[in-house]
Amino acid sequence: MSTQEPGVSVRSLASSMALHHGIPLDDIVTLGNWSSSTTFHNHYRRQHMSMVDFSRALLGSPPSSFPLVGDELFAPPDDEDIFYDAQATLD
Structure with a gap:
């Protein structure tokens, strides 16, 4: 627990x-x-506040379970066109 955070309450x-x-x-x-x-x-109970996992609460599952671009889920089928982001073509 840090007192360097903005708005920290010493009483809390x-x-x-x-x-x-x-x-x-x-x-x-x-x-x-x-x-x-x-x-x-x-x-005000700081231990309670530090136990909240905002990522899991907001996303519903840990970020590590989300597929990455290289994962099979994102691999395009062979018979479909592949579209690239405009930035990727400016290199």
Whole structure:
């Protein structure tokens, strides 16, 4: 966890570290002056935020499972015309 990120909250970071080290959630909510434990969990708990895999959540599968241009899926059949990007012909 870094404090160099823009908009980092020291309160959020300290509360997350306290929770990670076994401090009871009720104590963290009280001492951190959080409006509720739900607010802390849903919006500020940094461990929860770092566990989100945005690539998998947005794409539905890991990027390594997507076929690359050289893969068989992209190989054109022999009887079809092959079209190239205009940039590829300017070399």
